[in-house]
Amino acid sequence: MTQHAIHVENLSKSYDDVLAVKSISFAVKPGETVALLGGNGAGKTTTISMLLGILLPTSGTIQVLGEDMVKDRFKVMHRLNFSSPYVDLPRRLTVKQNLMFFSKLYGIINAKERLMLLAEELNLLDLLNRPTGSLSAGQKTRVSVAKALINEPEILLLDEPTASLDPDTADWVRNYIKEYQKRNSAAILLASHNMTEVERICDNVLMMKYGKIVDQGAPDDLLHRYSRTNLEEVFLDIARNRKDSASKDGNDISRKPPHDDLEYGDI
Ligand SMILES: Nc1ncnc2c1ncn2[C@@H]1O[C@H](COP(=O)(O)OP(=O)(O)OP(=O)(O)O)[C@@H](O)[C@H]1O
Ligand SMILES: [Mg+2]
Secondary structure, three states: OOOOOEEEEEEEEEEOOEEEEEEEEEEEOOOOEEEEEEOOOOOHHHHHHHHOOOOOOOEEEEEEOOEEOOOOHHHOHHHEEEEOOOOOOOOOOEHHHHHHHHHHHOOOOOHHHHHHHHHHHOOOHHHOOOEHHHOOHHHHHHHHHHHHHOOOOOEEEEEOOOOOOOHHHHHHHHHHHHHHHHHHOOEEEEEOOOHHHHHHHOOEEEEEEOOEEEEEEOHHHHHHHOOOOOHHHHHHHHHOOOOOHHHOOOOOOOOOOOOOOOOEOOO
């Protein structure tokens, strides 16, 4: 039987009176890319943070590479890594110092070679001596991807990996990550608001709403089931509770702006 890279059962997280993640269950196999899709506040970052061991779940279980992430996360943390545009690397350290710091943290042998290889591949050579805080958002994202791959992780958790990249660089970074995955059979879980990205690189999609997984499937299955031609339309159908084709079309500009994907007080 194939061991799951990630196996989550009945996972919930509450912050005071906000139940951000509500009893979600899913699995990611080695070599598979799974997307978390959902509106603002749906619980994607909270889920990723629990998988990383940054946040403790309120209830439920997380198995990562066969280990219980709540009890034994130190056994597997060196085999995962993550990238998020919302987690800043130390700003005053240069790019090189930052990457060296993380190589040491992960106990990389031949750290200098690994660092230079990633810098070359991610086009960071000219930035190595710049303070990380002085870089543009897109440059920081490329550094964050280099940091995420420094330990050749078996599991890569990506929170909006291409959020601040121009379309050309975003496309290049996606291909780079996919190549990395093929070479290493890595499992990838990514949260994204970029539907084209998800359609292109994900094998499976988990649709989150109000902290729950409300639908899931391969991108093609979802398109077929919702009789849609792209995932953005499927996303809008789910976000706006449109199930019947009669109510699907048209853009009602009298609608109020969407509120956060959240229900209060039902913990
Ligand atoms: N530290 C916190 N304290 C209190 N509430 C929090 C905290 N972090 C997140 N939340 C709440 O939990 C809910 C889920 O947030 P989360 O960041 O997981 O959503 P998300 O799906 O990543 O949204 P986005 O697409 O906007 O990034 C939101 O309502 C958010 O306000
Ligand atoms: Mg988020």
